[in-house]
Amino acid sequence: MYARLTSALALACLINGAALAADNKVTDPQIAHIAYTAGVIDIEAAKQALQMSKDKEVLAFANDMLRDHEAVNKQALDLVKKLNVTPEDNDTSRALAKAAAEERDRLAKLSGADFDKAYVANEVAYHKQVNGALETLLIPSAKNADLKDLLETGLKLFQGHQQHAEHVAAMMK
Amino acid sequence: MVSKRSLCVLCGLTLILAGSPARAETIRVTIEKLVFSPAEISVAVGDVVEWQNNDVMAHTATVKGDFDIAIPPGGTAALTVTKAGTFDYFCRFHPNMKARLQVW
Ligand SMILES: [Cu+2]
Numbered sequence: 001m002y003a004r005l006t007s008a009l010a011l012a013c014l015i016n017g018a019a020l021a022a023d024n025k026v027t028d029p030q031i032a033h034i035a036y037t038a039g040v041i042d043i044e045a046a047k048q049a050l051q052m053s054k055d056k057e058v059l060a061f062a063n064d065m066l067r068d069h070e071a072v073n074k075q076a077l078d079l080v081k082k083l084n085v086t087p088e089d090n091d092t093s094r095a096l097a098k099a100a101a102e103e104r105d106r107l108a109k110l111s112g113a114d115f116d117k118a119y120v121a122n123e124v125a126y127h128k129q130v131n132g133a134l135e136t137l138l139i140p141s142a143k144n145a146d147l148k149d150l151l152e153t154g155l156k157l158f159q160g161h162q163q164h165a166e167h168v169a170a171m172m173k
Numbered sequence: 174m175v176s177k178r179s180l181c182v183l184c185g186l187t188l189i190l191a192g193s194p195a196r197a198e199t200i201r202v203t204i205e206k207l208v209f210s211p212a213e214i215s216v217a218v219g220d221v222v223e224w225q226n227n228d229v230m231a232h233t234a235t236v237k238g239d240f241d242i243a244i245p246p247g248g249t250a251a252l253t254v255t256k257a258g259t260f261d262y263f264c265r266f267h268p269n270m271k272a273r274l275q276v277w
Binding site for chain 1: 246
């Protein structure tokens with residue numbers, strides 16, 4: 001619990017930090033990289049759940065996450081190619097990836113219902129944080145209309161996933 | 174004379190009965206960027222609702238205990254409406270996707 005809070009806090013600080021950095025303007029290549037990284041992180045989390053969980057609902061949820069984020073990230077890659085934009089690694093992407101790796105390590109030590117609960121709780125927290133970043137930083141900062149449009153669809157998708165995760169969490173209680 | 178008239182009435186009735194199933198309509202709902210549109214449709218029992226999914230991800234049109242239609246990415250799925258009522262349906266994968274089906 002403490003570890004989860006710490007990790008959620010790290011993400012919150014990171015996004016606040018990123019919001020402050022918005023004064024320095026996040027560029028479209030950086031935004032593309034952050035959005036893509038956010039998808040990859042959830043794909044990695046889903047793969048871990050598919051390996052470790054035996055719960056039917058959790059496995060179904062993880063498969064949904066894997067399928068959606070792979071589809072959207074493919075769409076994102078097609079878009080950056082079309083726009084001739086090269087996604088650019090940046091501090092926000094790196095901090096996101098680092099927090100996610102720590103979360104995976106923490107979850108790897110759990111098993112059974114403990115793992116299931118922690119995975120789903122983290123999915124709720126993670127999607128919530130990404131929604132915050134999309135709303136307050138990434139969408140407002142995006143210059144290219146197509147990129148902005150993709151991010152707006154991404155926001156609806158992440159909001160849907162958050163509700164889905166909340167539903168799975170409620171059923172496990 | 175009487176019998177001839179009865180026959181004509183019967184013919185007319187048969188025509189009406191034969192005509193009504195052909196009037197069943199197909200109503201299309203498009204899904205784009207995780208939005209059902211139109212968000213509300215009104216159909217008659219016997220009509221067909223067809224969902225066209227323009228997104229890259231799969232969706233469903235679901236009413237718990239009533240129907241659960243899987244709509245593949247870039248594809249369509251159909252439902253023949255069999256009972257009257259108001260059905261608030263949603264997508265199981267993205268519960269923030271909501272719409273309404275009115276059947277009379
Ligand atoms: Cu959906």
